[in-house]
Amino acid sequence: xxxxxxxxxxxxxxxxxxxxxxxxxxxxxxxxxxxxxxxxxxxxxxxxxxxxxxxxxxxxxxxxxxxxxxxxxxxxxxxxxxxxxxxxxxxxxxxxxxxxxxxxxxxxxxxxxxxxxxxxxxxxxxxxxxxxxxxxxxxxxxxxxxxxxxxxxxxxxxxxxxxxxxxxxxxxxxxxxxxxxxxxxxxxxxxxxxxxxxxxxxxxxxxxxxxxxxxxxxxxxxxxxxxxxxxxxxxxxxxxxxxxxxxxxxxxxxxxxxxxxxxxxxxxxxxxxxxxxxxxxxxxxxxxxxxxxxxxxxxxxxxx
Amino acid sequence: xxxxxxxxxxxxxxxxxxxxxxxxxxxxxxxxxxxxxxxxxxxxxxxxxxxxxxxxxxxxxxxxxxxxxxxxxxxxxxxxxxxxxxxxxxxxxxxxxxxxxxxxxxxxxxxxxx
Numbered sequence: 001x002x003x004x005x006x007x008x009x010x011x012x013x014x015x016x017x018x019x020x021x022x023x024x025x026x027x028x029x030x031x032x033x034x035x036x037x038x039x040x041x042x043x044x045x046x047x048x049x050x051x052x053x054x055x056x057x058x059x060x061x062x063x064x065x066x067x068x069x070x071x072x073x074x075x076x077x078x079x080x081x082x083x084x085x086x087x088x089x090x091x092x093x094x095x096x097x098x099x100x101x102x103x104x105x106x107x108x109x110x111x112x113x114x115x116x117x118x119x120x121x122x123x124x125x126x127x128x129x130x131x132x133x134x135x136x137x138x139x140x141x142x143x144x145x146x147x148x149x150x151x152x153x154x155x156x157x158x159x160x161x162x163x164x165x166x167x168x169x170x171x172x173x174x175x176x177x178x179x180x181x182x183x184x185x186x187x188x189x190x191x192x193x194x195x196x197x198x199x200x201x202x203x204x205x206x207x208x209x210x211x212x213x214x215x216x217x218x219x220x221x222x223x224x225x226x227x228x229x230x231x232x233x234x235x236x237x238x239x240x241x242x243x244x245x246x247x248x249x250x251x252x253x254x255x256x257x258x259x260x261x262x263x264x265x266x267x268x269x270x271x272x273x274x275x276x277x278x279x280x281x282x283x284x285x286x287x288x289x290x291x292x293x294x295x296x297x298x299x300x301x302x303x304x
Numbered sequence: 305x306x307x308x309x310x311x312x313x314x315x316x317x318x319x320x321x322x323x324x325x326x327x328x329x330x331x332x333x334x335x336x337x338x339x340x341x342x343x344x345x346x347x348x349x350x351x352x353x354x355x356x357x358x359x360x361x362x363x364x365x366x367x368x369x370x371x372x373x374x375x376x377x378x379x380x381x382x383x384x385x386x387x388x389x390x391x392x393x394x395x396x397x398x399x400x401x402x403x404x405x406x407x408x409x410x411x412x413x414x415x416x417x418x
Contacts, residue, residue, distance in 0.1 A: 151400070153385050154393070296398050
């Protein structure tokens with residue numbers, strides 16, 4: 001059925017196959033008009049709070065492409081494809097699986113990440129992007145879980161006292177980390193997954209790949225399991241004229257652990273509340289404790 | 305009180321775990337299905353450890369509260385949000401979370417002991 005719908009939009013289609021990947025979005029690889037394409041389509045049923053529609057995500061991808069960011073070239077917004085929104089973009093060959101990338105990361109990847117993030121933070125923000133207060137949003141999401149989490153509360157209270165005010169707000173990718181980058185032996189090829197794009201403090205993005213869960217087991221390399229933090233931060237500051245320090249980055253790293261802990265809890269509720277029954281979502285509820293422990297550890301170490 | 309026959313709940317979980325790990329997982333070519341089967345095995349492992357540890361033993365006490373009381377955790381959470389975290393609450397929170405991890409993912413804690 002999806003093949004037929006694709007043929008109507010893109011002409012003759014060959015080699016259609018569904019790729020493994022995100023639970024909330026489907027990804028299909030195919031060839032059409034002599035090009036390798038990737039079609040991204042909404043998952044069954046659920047609409048996330050605070051994520052973009054696929055049409056908005058496509059507009060963001062166009063804005064990123066126009067700003068010179070390495071992204072798959074946007075091809076076409078397809079509207080509803082067999083009942084669910086979708087768009088087509090160029091298929092970029094390379095590795096996206098975090099565990100494989102951290103096994104032998106390209107030497108230049110950290111500085112390439114800094115360069116790319118500097119470009120991303122200069123993308124003119126489309127006016128539909130959300131841009132609320134990040135701490136207030138996390139409190140709301142945590143309350144929606146309806147389960148007490150004093151460790152997460154502790155993290156949020158600690159962060160709330162330390163978040164610097166007055167940093168200018170910019171376009172933010174919102175899920176900037178290993179796993180959402182296409183990587184080849186030479187390094188960074190493309191930035192994927194723009195559904196969490198928003199307007200906010202750019203340091204949120206800078207710190208997100210430092211979160212332990214996104215090091216994919218390669219804990220000695222604190223930047224996403226691929227390199228040291230200092231050269232990445234120095235390069236980012238150089239490219240943007242900002243003066244982000246390690247202490248400020250730590251506050252956002254703690255908040256990153258809060259964010260992923262809450263993300264696990266809210267996703268498990270999709271299973272528990274019957275919106276999206278799946279053993280994958282279910283077990284995430286028990287994974288939140290890993291981020292809770294990490295954020296307490298970071299706070300304890302910072303005080304020492 | 306009903307006394308159930310064997311296999312016990314733990315032994316049933318063990319039997320299903322052995323079946324999934326020994327017979328189903330190796331027979332799966334579809335990598336998405338295989339991944340979900342491993343996730344399911346992980347879920348069974350969590351349930352097994354929680355039952356083996358004994359009910360009520362898995363959530364450690366919040367300060368000044370009976371072990372495992374959700375109300376006490378709720379009260380502590382609210383106090384922290386209001387800015388009134390008890391002094392020296394951090395080690396207690398760590399122990400509370402560590403107790404959850406000993407059930408959900410015992411090996412996770414190893415990284416912090418190195």
